[in-house]
Amino acid sequence: MIAILKYNAGNIASVQNALTRLGFESVVTDDVDILRNAEKVIFPGVGEASSAMKYLKERNLDEVIRSLKQPVLGICLGQQLMCAFSEEGNVNCLGIFKTIVKKFPPQDLVPQMGWNSLTKLSGPLFQGVNESDDVYFVHSYYAELCEYTVATCNYIVPFSAALQKDNFYATQFHPEKSGSVGEKILMNFLKL
Amino acid sequence: MPSLCALSLWDKGHKEDTKTHKDTQRKIVMLKKRIIPCLDIQNGRTVKGVNFVDIRDAGDPVELAKKYAAEGADELVFLDITATEEKRKTLSELVKKVATEINIPFTVGGGINSLEDAEMVIKSGADKVSLNSSAVKNPQLISEIAKQYGSQCVVVAIDTKLVENEWRVFVSGGKTPTDLLAIDWAKKVVELGAGEILLTSMNNDGTKAGFAIEITKQISEAVSIPVIASGGAGSKEHFKDVFQKTKASGGLAASIFHYNEIPIQELKNYLKTQNIPIR
Numbered sequence: 001m002i003a004i005l006k007y008n009a010g011n012i013a014s015v016q017n018a019l020t021r022l023g024f025e026s027v028v029t030d031d032v033d034i035l036r037n038a039e040k041v042i043f044p045g046v047g048e049a050s051s052a053m054k055y056l057k058e059r060n061l062d063e064v065i066r067s068l069k070q071p072v073l074g075i076c077l078g079q080q081l082m083c084a085f086s087e088e089g090n091v092n093c094l095g096i097f098k099t100i101v102k103k104f105p106p107q108d109l110v111p112q113m114g115w116n117s118l119t120k121l122s123g124p125l126f127q128g129v130n131e132s133d134d135v136y137f138v139h140s141y142y143a144e145l146c147e148y149t150v151a152t153c154n155y156i157v158p159f160s161a162a163l164q165k166d167n168f169y170a171t172q173f174h175p176e177k178s179g180s181v182g183e184k185i186l187m188n189f190l191k192l
Numbered sequence: 193m194p195s196l197c198a199l200s201l202w203d204k205g206h207k208e209d210t211k212t213h214k215d216t217q218r219k220i221v222m223l224k225k226r227i228i229p230c231l232d233i234q235n236g237r238t239v240k241g242v243n244f245v246d247i248r249d250a251g252d253p254v255e256l257a258k259k260y261a262a263e264g265a266d267e268l269v270f271l272d273i274t275a276t277e278e279k280r281k282t283l284s285e286l287v288k289k290v291a292t293e294i295n296i297p298f299t300v301g302g303g304i305n306s307l308e309d310a311e312m313v314i315k316s317g318a319d320k321v322s323l324n325s326s327a328v329k330n331p332q333l334i335s336e337i338a339k340q341y342g343s344q345c346v347v348v349a350i351d352t353k354l355v356e357n358e359w360r361v362f363v364s365g366g367k368t369p370t371d372l373l374a375i376d377w378a379k380k381v382v383e384l385g386a387g388e389i390l391l392t393s394m395n396n397d398g399t400k401a402g403f404a405i406e407i408t409k410q411i412s413e414a415v416s417i418p419v420i421a422s423g424g425a426g427s428k429e430h431f432k433d434v435f436q437k438t439k440a441s442g443g444l445a446a447s448i449f450h451y452n453e454i455p456i457q458e459l460k461n462y463l464k465t466q467n468i469p470i471r
Contacts (some may be wrong), residue, residue: 017292046342073424106416111344113388113418114441115266115471117221132219134471136297138344155223177297179317180260 002026002190003038005065008055009047009077020178022183024126026189032064041068043170044079049141050089052081066094072168073191076139079163079170083143085165097163099146104156111140113157115178123150123164125171125188135161135171135178135185142172166173201264220469225435226266227440227456227470228420229449231256233272233302236282238450254289260449261296263456266471268294269322269390269444272302273365279303284316291317299347302389310337314345322347322390325363328370328377331384338385343417346388348381350374352407353394366394378411378419389415390444392422400426403434403443412439421442428454428462435468 005016019026019042026042027034035041043065045052052080054060065072065082074082081093086101093101104110115134118126142159145152151162153172163170169189175182232239237251249255257268270290274285289298300313301322310321310333311384327334327348338346349360352374361372391411393404403421412419418441421434425445434440450456463470 013315014291014319017317018295019293020292033388046344109416109418111387112223113344114226115224117219119221132221134224138297154221174297177295179295183295 001034001038002040002042003035003045004028004042004113005035005061005078006030007045007052007059007061009045009052012044014174014190015042015044015176018183018186019190022187022190030059030061032060035064036068038070039072039073040192041065043074044176045075045080045081046138046179047077049077049080049089049093050091051087051176052077053086053089053091053093056081064093066096069167071189074168074170075176075187076172076174079143079160079172080141082163083171086141088141096168097143097146097148097160097165099144099148099160099163101141101143103141107156109158111138113138116152116153116155116173118151118161118173120152121150123162124192125162125164125169125185126151127188129181129184129188133181135173135175135181137161137173139172216332220464222469224266224469224471225463226420226462227264227431228267228269228442228444229260229269229456230269230422230444230446231264232446233270233286234274235276235278235284236286238393239273239285253286254293256450257294257298258291260456263454264460264471265296266442267296268298270298270300270302270318271322271407272300274303280309280312284312287313287316287318301349302345303331307333307336307340310341310345314341315362320345320347320388322349324349324351325365325368327381328361328363328372331380334381334386336382338387343385343387346386347390347420348386348388349392350377350381351389351392352404353396354404354407359393359410362394366397374407375411375414378415382415382417386417388418388420388441390420390422391440393424396424397422399424400448402426402430403438403440405433405437408434408440409438412441418442428459430468431459431463432468434461 153161299320359374422444
């Protein structure tokens with residue numbers, strides 16, 4: 001069973017729909033036992049970082065996420081919350097990836113909205129995905145490049161399109177909205 | 193696959209094909225311009241003729257949406273023009289079905305008059321809602337939805353027409369003029385929290401003579417959010433023009449895609465040969 005973390009940042013239905021299309025059953029939950037025993041955990045999210053962190057902390061879900069041993073996939077805000085710190089509301093986050101989340105400088109339209117290319121791919125998430133394949137992004141904040149970066153994207157600045165450390169995986173883009181390339185990436189995670 | 197109607201242009205088409213292959217080799221690594229088919233919906237079915245032979249039910253929006261997604265559409269817009277009281281129920285069912293089956297982002301518009309309407313559409317699985325007349329009547333609605341779901345969820349559709357040398361905003365499906373100038377309204381909706389503008393030139397809509405370059409350029413250069421150009425697309429060159437001459441982030445069209453006059457993949461291949469960043 002795949003557990004999708006339920007918290008105060010939306011976009012959960014589209015992740016669940018994508019899993020159903022790929023033939024995987026999932027449950028949307030904030031139940032600690034179900035999360036701990038799930039085969040995989042997905043940590044999605046669209047929303048604001050400091051209010052999401054506050055919500056997770058109040059329910060001790062921050063500790064739960066950090067202690068998970070199975071493969072975990074953060075998506076969009078989920079990725080940002082797995083970093084050390086976010087400029088959005090100046091909040092300390094989960095600290096799984098030792099990198100910080102910054103706001104795009106206003107040299108171009110912010111948020112970045114649309115399809116952009118992935119480069120410098122590595123790791124199991126991108127098996128069978130080609131350099132410069134496009135995926136769908138919607139975001140105003142980005143994780144800086146760091147030793148855990150497994151995919152890079154360029155928009156105003158180069159940033160971490162995906163991160164990985166041990167059992168923790170994360171994407172800034174929305175694989176559930178990224179057509180067949182996104183499905184490939186989700187499948188790679190689901191098959192881990 | 194080359195379409196049959198391109199036979200008379202065989203030489204030209206052949207050369208373009210060769211170029212396309214080279215261009216796919218060196219993909220442009222940056223944010224892409226979006227190609228967006230628009231589906232008009234009435235009572236849960238697509239209206240305006242569709243003449244695809246290779247889909248089971250051309251009136252079924254989900255079938256058509258799947259076909260477009262498979263062909264490379266970057267996003268979809270569903271515009272509900274149902275006027276009956278059953279509207280909300282059929283729309284919610286349709287949005288749920290689309291959300292289950294489609295793996296690209298989609299926007300739903302048409303008669304979203306309140307936060308509750310927006311909530312229904314978003315909770316059913318739409319990525320964005322598009323407001324038009326309701327935003328002019330009640331500009332705070334833009335802020336309310338943006339506050340609840342984020343600016344990225346809120347598209348403001350602006351229908352504009354050149355009247356006595358001024359691009360005026362029209363509402364109620366283009367029937368009613370307002371005192372607003374399109375450029376002023378565009379700037380205002382950004383302040384209110386809109387995440388995207390869908391700009392339709394009524395002078396160009398249905399003409400197949402090309403997008404309204406001047407107003408699209410003016411607005412796309414004046415605002416800090418993406419502008420989607422709509423109205424007038426009749427050829428591949430029209431998309432090239434709007435992307436080269438304005439800062440539009442996307443181009444929207446309906447009939448040319450429905451009637452397969454311009455297959456999406458063919459359009460995208462052509463734009464790549466013109467060095468326009470395309471997925």
